[in-house]
Amino acid sequence: MFKKFTNACVNVVQKYLPDAFIFCIILTIVVFLAALPVTGMKLWDVADAWGKGIWSLLKFSMQMALVLVLGTALATAPPVKRAINAAAGVPKSPTSAIVFITVVSMIACWLNWGFGLVVGAILAKEIAKKVKGVDYRLLIASAYSGFVIWHAGFSGSIPLQLASYTDEINKQTAGAVTESIPTSQTIFSAWNLIIVVAIIIVIAFVNAKMHPLPEDTVTVDPKLLVEEKVELTKATTPAEHLENSPFLSITTALIAITYIIHSVIVNKGLNLSLDVVNLIFLTLGIIFHGTPISYVRAITDASKSAGGIILQFPFYAGIMGIMTAAGPNGHSLAGAISDFFVNISTQTTFPLFTFLSAGIVNFFVPSGGGQWAVQAPIVMPAGNSIGVSPAVSAMAIAWGDAWTNMLQPFWALPALGIAGLGARDIMGYCAIVLIVTGIIIGCGFLFLVPFLA
Template sequence: MFKKFTNACVNVVQKLLPDAFIFCIVLTILVFATAMSVSGMDPFEIANAWGSSMWSLLGFSMQMALVLVLGTALATAPLVKKAINSAAGVPKTPTSAIVFITIVSMIACWLNWGFGLVVGAILAKEIAKKVKKVDYRLLIASAYSGFVIWHAGFSGSIPLQLASYTEDIGKQTAGAVSESIPTSQTIFSAWNLIIVIAIIVVIAFVNAQMHPSPEDTVSVDPKLLVEPEVNTTKPSTKTPAEWLESCPLLSILTALFAIIYLIYTYKTKGSITLSLNVVNLIFLTLGIIFHGTPISYVNAITDAAKSAGGIILQFPFYAGIMGIMTATGPTGQSLAGAISDFFVNISNQTTFPVFTFLSAGIVNFFVPSGGGQWAVQAPIVMPAGNSLGVSPAVSAMAIAWGDAWTNMLQPFWALPALGIAGLGARDIMGYCAIVLIVTGIIIGCGFLFLVPFMA
């Protein structure tokens, strides 16, 4: 029965979900039309909000493109490839492969979302080479499913931001937060850790159960696994330019600069936050070291950059959607704000965390950025939670969980993994829809039954 339901979801998504860019355009049209009735803005004002915001994510787009490119280039280094191959050899059957990649991806994303997003997809691709008859679509979907817990982990932007109180936090929450909220009340709270562990265990089982029967299994396209040929022929003589290109000392010195910077940062600040920039610097440094020569790394980066097209094309459109969602018209109401207000108005102290989680999940579908979503919802949700007697830590984590939850149906975040895997959004979203339903139940029950007694 479960496999029939899964197959039905996969078939529906395969037929109805267009290419990720087409999906983005349809989403833009939908938000454009809805915002007119909610905010009272005319088409010209909404078009202005869209165009003015379209390039607001350029810095973030570059960060995400580098996560994909630098992570992929690192994975092609001989020593790293050997280590990944060893890890990929652990599972021996299709079912164990799905369980293994789900657990590894979940843990990696909980530690750091950027690291987990890339490592999970790369490892899944290597597993596909070794484990015969494993469904490649489900394998990549399982790797991406780990992303559902990122905002409840070490790199969760909302809980980390609240742990270091500034005046900006007070303004963002409309005065609802007046002091730091330690991570012991958010990331490392007992109720949050129980939800995380429950999701890891249950989703590993659910993903394994979704594996199609042999006749329905879609194996990996061999073309996706073809490694680029490396020219190992060494010329008898080298020009000065060729000598520099193959000089390991240049790679060592470049990597040394980055290592010195990281050491200096740790000494002066006492710690190093694994932001996207730091993760990319680590990927870059390790890639330079493990590729050995500058020209080898250049070739690896050139080859990896081919898969970044989806990010480059689509992220500006999502920035435009965010602009429409947050723009306010004559009514003083934005579309994102109206969604949040609706759920706040039907809540009480017990149901508020659940409804906040659901509203955050809906808003995230159109504003797929933790920072952007916090800016939209915090001024509404945090004061409302306080007035109902809900802990600010719980209100904030409800937003964080909602922000991560609907990523399972949002192609925005799947683009790096899809670029590495060589698949389209429709290939994995049918399976991710099941993950969305199951995790939604787990998280909702956690807020209803754990939080009232443990927060």
């Protein structure tokens, strides 16, 4: 029965979910039209909001492209390939492969979302080479499913912002937060950790149960996943000697390492921001590839899969511009969605409805920082007024932001780029993950939070 339902979801998505870019365009049109009656803006005002927003994620787009390119290039370095190959050899059957990649990806994403996205996809690709009969689509979907818990982990932008209180946080929350909220009340709260552990265990089981029957399994020829080997030639000219100089690679890496160590000393710890993760990927890639020209070739090859990010992220930035733009009535489209759920909430149901509203908003504003800017001024004061802890209100937004990533191609692009798949190949399986995790998280807010928060 479960496999029939899964197969039905996969078939529906395969037939009706268009390419991720087409999905992005349709989403743009829907948001554009919805903003007109809700915000009271005129046609050209909505177009202005889109145009002003379209380039607002350029820095973030470059960061995400680098996550993909630098992570992939690092994975092709001989020492790293050997380590990944060793890890990929752990599972011996299709079921154990799905469970293994799910658990590894979940833990990696909880530690750091950028690291988890890349490591999960690369490891899944290597497992596909070794385990016969494993469904490649489900393998990549399982690797991506780990992303559902990122905002409840070490790199969760919302809980980390609240732990480092500034006047800006007070402004963002419309005065609802007046002091720092330690991570012991958010990331490391008992109720949050229980939800995380429950999701890891349950989704590992669910993903394994979703594996198709042999006749329905879509495998990939391991030969298609093998990277082309570059034939090394002996350096004969001064330019070629420079290109193949390990000294240049080591010197560059030492500069980066010095910076990282100094930052740790000054900041009294390593803050794994996206920039730091990319710098670590860059430094390790330079070291493990050995020579500058070897790393250049790896980066050139890895860059081929970054097209989806480069094309689609500006459109999502435009969607965010429309969603957050307020019309003459003072309402934005994202704010209207949040207001609706706030108005029907009680103290008990407020965290659940905040989670659901955040999940809806995330389809249109697929950025934790952007979503916080939209919802915090509405949700945080409302939560305070009915007696809900600011830590709980904030984590409800964070969980909603992470939850619907399972059906939002925006964040899947790096993993899909590495795997060589399209969104429709994995989203049927991700829809099941969305349903199951939604139930777990919702029950957590309804039944755990009242007793443990």
